Structure formats: structure tokens, C-alpha cells
Amino acid sequence: MSKRKEVKETVKNARIMFEEIKHDKNRADFYEENGVSHIEINLSNGNIYDEYSTDSELNPEIFEFVEKVFRLVKKKANLEIDITYPSEMSEEEKDKIERLFKSHYAISIVKSDDEIKRHNIVSILLLIFGVLIYGAYGLLEYFKVDFIFRGVIEIASWVFIWEAVDMFFLSNFSSRIERIKNVKIFNAKINRVDKNKTDASI
Numbered sequence: 001m002s003k004r005k006e007v008k009e010t011v012k013n014a015r016i017m018f019e020e021i022k023h024d025k026n027r028a029d030f031y032e033e034n035g036v037s038h039i040e041i042n043l044s045n046g047n048i049y050d051e052y053s054t055d056s057e058l059n060p061e062i063f064e065f066v067e068k069v070f071r072l073v074k075k076k077a078n079l080e081i082d083i084t085y086p087s088e089m090s091e092e093e094k095d096k097i098e099r100l101f102k103s104h105y106a107i108s109i110v111k112s113d114d115e116i117k118r119h120n121i122v123s124i125l126l127l128i129f130g131v132l133i134y135g136a137y138g139l140l141e142y143f144k145v146d147f148i149f150r151g152v153i154e155i156a157s158w159v160f161i162w163e164a165v166d167m168f169f170l171s172n173f174s175s176r177i178e179r180i181k182n183v184k185i186f187n188a189k190i191n192r193v194d195k196n197k198t199d200a201s202i
Helices: 003-022 060-072 091-142 150-186
Strands: 030-033 036-042 078-084 189-193 199-201
Touching: 003 030, 003 060, 036 060, 060 150, 078 091, 078 150, 091 150, 091 189
Parallel strands: 036 078, 078 189
Antiparallel strands: 030 036, 189 199
16 A cells, blocks of 8 residues: 555545544544533542632633543534532632633733734835835836845845734734634633533523
């Protein structure tokens, strides 16, 4: 079997396994049901709060776990977060945890959005500056001015224009993807699950 055929066959098998993983209800952290993706978080074991906070921040490992499992979520699928709490936990503390969970993603959304806006402003300024410099180069060409740095001006103008395009399209791309992910998790419905998997939706 050729290398190309082997890669093609492996990708095909990986896709089959990927679909099986997504629909496996015995999987501990993710499953799909009626077109809805579910990420399951078990808070009945381990530290819920960041050990350095005064119970005002959730353990960062919770968010690392959610974002790792998020890879399995379809782009257009609705998302729900199923949280299993310790049986002795009060309803007030559950409310607090869910508020802290949402707050984390609210902050991330705002930071991503601010970064995108900042990139947009800087890229526009770079583009304007690049166009102005190129305009100066064009005038030197038009009037046949034999300026020693004429070549440098042309290169500088294209550097500014390229940086503007790179920042607007490429640098912003990862920020936009991050924002979409954070928005989806922030908007996810949270279900409270007890040890017997009995849902009490909020």
C-alpha cells in the first residue's frame, strides 16, 4: 500500500472512530444526544476553587478540561454543560459556581473582542501609513527625483501594507476563533446532575 493510500485509509478510520467517540454515552466527559452536544464536568472529586483564591476563582483545570473536550463539539450544534456536584453542596454554592463559570467566559469574550478591535485600528493605521509612503514614492517617480533612499521608501511602504493585511486577516483569525468558542461555551445551558444522573436543569 502506498503512503498516500495509507494516509487516506487512516484518515477514514479516524473519522469513523471520531463519530463513535461523540456518540458514546459511556464516555465520561462528552456525548451527543438529539443533535445537542454535552460536556460533562464532575465536581464531586478534586478541588473546585483555585487554591490561591479565597473561593472567588474556579480551579483553572476545570476550564482546561472544558476546552480540551470542546474539540469534539460540532460548530452548529447546541451545547449543554452537565455538572455533577458533591451531594452535600448547597444550592447557593452551586449558583455561585455557575456564576463564576460564566464570568470566566464573559471576561474572555470581552478580552478577545478588545483585541480584535485593537488589531483592526492598528491595521487601518498601518495601511494608511503604507499608502502615504507609497504615494510619496510615486511622486518621486513621477517627477524623476533621483533620491538616494527612493528604493527604501518603496520597500517601507510595502512592509507597512503587508503588516496591515497580516494583522487584519491572519492575526485576527485566531482571536475570532477564540471568541466564537468562548461565546458558545458562555451561551451553553447548564444542567445540574446528581450522582444518579438525574437532571435538574436551570
